Amino acid sequence: MKERRRPPTIHDVAREAGVSRGTVSRVLNGGHNVSPTALEAVNAAIRRTGYVVNRHARSLITGRSDSVGFLLTEPQERFFEDPNFSVLLRGCTQALAAHDIPLLLMIAGNEAERRRITRYITGGHVDGVLLVSSHSGNPMAERLAKAQIPVVACGEPLGLGGQIAYVGADERGGARAMVRHLAAGGRRRIATITGPLDTPGGVQRLAGYREELAAAGLPADEALIAESDYSRAGGEAAMTALLRRAPDLDAVFVASDLMAQGALVALEHAGRSVPHDVAVGGFDDSPAALATRPPLTTIRQPFDRISTEMVRLLLARIAGDDPSAVILPTELVRRESS
Secondary structure (H helix, E strand, O other): OOOOOOOOOHHHHHHHHOOOHHHHHHHHOOOOOOOHHHHHHHHHHHHHHOOOOOHHHHHHHHOOOOOEEEEEOOOHHHHHHOHHHHHHHHHHHHHHHOOOOOEEEEEOOOHHHHHHHHHHHHHHHOOEEEEEOOOOOOHHHHHHHHOOOOEEEEOOOOOOOOOOEEEEEOHHHHHHHHHHHHHHOOOOOEEEEEOOOOOHHHHHHHHHHHHHHHHOOOOOOHHHEEEOOOOHHHHHHHHHHHHHHOOOOOEEEEOOHHHHHHHHHHHHHOOOOOOOOOEEEOOEOOHHHHHOOOOOEEEEOOHHHHHHHHHHHHHHHHOOOOOOEEEEOOEEEOOOOO
16 A cells, blocks of 8 residues: 655755754744745745645644634625625735635624624634624624724724724725716716715715715705615615606716616616716726626726735734724726716
């Protein structure tokens, strides 16, 4: 019978690299106090030997799990409907892979799930949390902050200023750019479908809409504002309500591409031509923007950079840095809907 090959150990790596076991251990734990020459030799030896870190053994020594949680505070069906979540998940997974850290997907859409996941996180099963889609009044962000769990949120957590690190896009500036674009096309009755007004995106995009209307000298009309929930069905219902209240509207800024898909369905059912009768603009530049007919003018969020920065800030928080914030620029993408 063929003898089973023994997996390589840290001693094999040290021997291959020509360094001490302690040097290899320091490389595996972040490379602190290791010369560039020794670092290169150890990494080359790891590749040649095929050495794989024993995470369980290392966690017993370091007190860390060497894993990170991706926590979505929405019902499970939203994860599958909204393409932004999967884009962020993929970007964070790739950014963490460069550090050989696995990412655990966790969904807490109700109180029972929130309690269960809070116990799991505070039990030391992850070293930190990437928090996505946090509503004001949702207790997860506050619970994790009180438990001193390193957290980085996607978007500024409402009501927790300074307590939690976050990465966001310039949502107010992006909304202003879209309204400016619609007004430059001669539109004067510009409506908006907002996201939930207990989320940073909902609040900031509505603020940008109001500010740009004022800058363009256009009247603010509450009949032109409808709140929705970032879903396709919600966008359709909100557009139907807007057409009923303000049938003379000639443009609509929709605060997500997914809601804009629903808005386009409502406009088609109402016999309105896009963009001839009503110009439509979205927000995100998600895959949903290219799936509409006509293709959607939208505001591009830099999701790849958001993911990378969230991971960078979280690793810094795990290492003991204070909370900080990063705001990234957005970009107007012109297509046939406006």
